[in-house]
Amino acid sequence: MSTRVDASCHCGNIRATFQSEGQPATRECQCSFCRAHASVSVADPQGSLVVHVADERKLSRYRFGVLRLADMLVCRECGVYVAAVMESAGKAFGILNLRAAAGTPLLALTPAPVDYDGESADQRRDRRQRLWTPTTLRTGEP
Numbered sequence: 001m002s003t004r005v006d007a008s009c010h011c012g013n014i015r016a017t018f019q020s021e022g023q024p025a026t027r028e029c030q031c032s033f034c035r036a037h038a039s040v041s042v043a044d045p046q047g048s049l050v051v052h053v054a055d056e057r058k059l060s061r062y063r064f065g066v067l068r069l070a071d072m073l074v075c076r077e078c079g080v081y082v083a084a085v086m087e088s089a090g091k092a093f094g095i096l097n098l099r100a101a102a103g104t105p106l107l108a109l110t111p112a113p114v115d116y117d118g119e120s121a122d123q124r125r126d127r128r129q130r131l132w133t134p135t136t137l138r139t140g141e142p
């Protein structure tokens with residue numbers, strides 16, 4: 001079974017489409033940022049994630065913590081956290097926040113709680129390259 005999830009922030013400035021040939025598991029990261037957004041994420045290293053931002057001035061690329069390796073893509077207009085993207089070796093890897101895709105059946109699954117607090121920068125980059133989704137980020141009017 002294949003999976004397609006179309007997500008959007010509340011005002012529609014950030015839109016994202018996740019596609020997978022399977023039904024990927026969902027995860028609930030326990031970090032304080034993800035908990036504050038009640039984030040449930042999905043990723044598939046064999047899948048694809050395309051993020052489109054209509055007005056980049058309304059895009060916040062929030063980074064936090066000690067490692068600061070990924071951009072949390074948050075809409076400045078409506079405040080919704082849609083996706084996280086990390087660039088490494090010229091490629092982008094991302095996860096989608098399913099809370100920005102109300103109605104997706106993936107939210108009916110029980111997400112696996114995950115906690116990555118103990119990782120080094122190398123471990124974190126390596127895990128994301130293995131587990132996150134190949135990602136394309138586009139900006140500007142379509």
Ligand SMILES: [Zn+2]
Binds near residue numbers: 012075077
């Ligand atoms: Zn928005």
